[in-house]
Amino acid sequence: MAGLLGIIYYHFDGSDGCDTCTSMTGNYDEEPNRPHPNCDCPITTEVFAGIEDFDYETVYKNKTQTGGSTYEQEHQGVTEFINNSHSKSKFTLSVSETIEGSISVSAEIEGIFSVSGTYKETETINRSIEVELEPGQGVSIDVIGILETVNFSAERWYIAYPIGGDPIEIYDETISDSIEAVSGARVEINDL
Numbered sequence: 001m002a003g004l005l006g007i008i009y010y011h012f013d014g015s016d017g018c019d020t021c022t023s024m025t026g027n028y029d030e031e032p033n034r035p036h037p038n039c040d041c042p043i044t045t046e047v048f049a050g051i052e053d054f055d056y057e058t059v060y061k062n063k064t065q066t067g068g069s070t071y072e073q074e075h076q077g078v079t080e081f082i083n084n085s086h087s088k089s090k091f092t093l094s095v096s097e098t099i100e101g102s103i104s105v106s107a108e109i110e111g112i113f114s115v116s117g118t119y120k121e122t123e124t125i126n127r128s129i130e131v132e133l134e135p136g137q138g139v140s141i142d143v144i145g146i147l148e149t150v151n152f153s154a155e156r157w158y159i160a161y162p163i164g165g166d167p168i169e170i171y172d173e174t175i176s177d178s179i180e181a182v183s184g185a186r187v188e189i190n191d192l
Helices: 019-024 107-113
Strands: 002-004 008-012 026-028 043-047 053-082 089-100 122-133 138-162 168-191
Touching (some): 053 089, 053 168, 089 168, 107 138, 122 168
Antiparallel strands (some): 002 053, 008 043, 053 138, 138 168
16 A cells, blocks of 8 residues: 655753753654643654655554453343143144344454454254143243353554655554454253
8 A cells, every 4th residue: 555654753952941941852753741740842743854755554463362251141032941741741832932142343453354254143042841740830941142242452553654764663552452252052941
């Protein structure tokens, strides 16, 4: 990619100040704090010398993907049943429930980590469960979804290639996002 190079820096001019200010004289990536309340030394915004056309590429550094924090999503009473007969009987109950997470991330995070190809956003539980119940006894079938919080972050850098100069690495920002991925489910049978 080509663009116009304009790297901004801050120049602290302490040449007419006290010893502390004089020692701080120089260029900074971020605006420097004044060393004491009486400091009135000039701080100017400068543009990198030699604005020129250049090629650059975007690179990502310090990519991290942390997970392991899980929690449960409870779906109570997905199926409830009471034996209304006058004898102990076996019954087959059907359970169908969908556990939903959220794995929507920015296009940039998706491009770095391939989130949609790695994590599940939904899982559908379809089961037949056999229970034996006394007369008047009832059960509630609950589905418990297990979700995992996963955090992503990366530093975005540009590597600029000035004409006739050495490559320059320029930090832009740290980008981050998180998801709630479905990592499993279980079925619980409870008495009513």
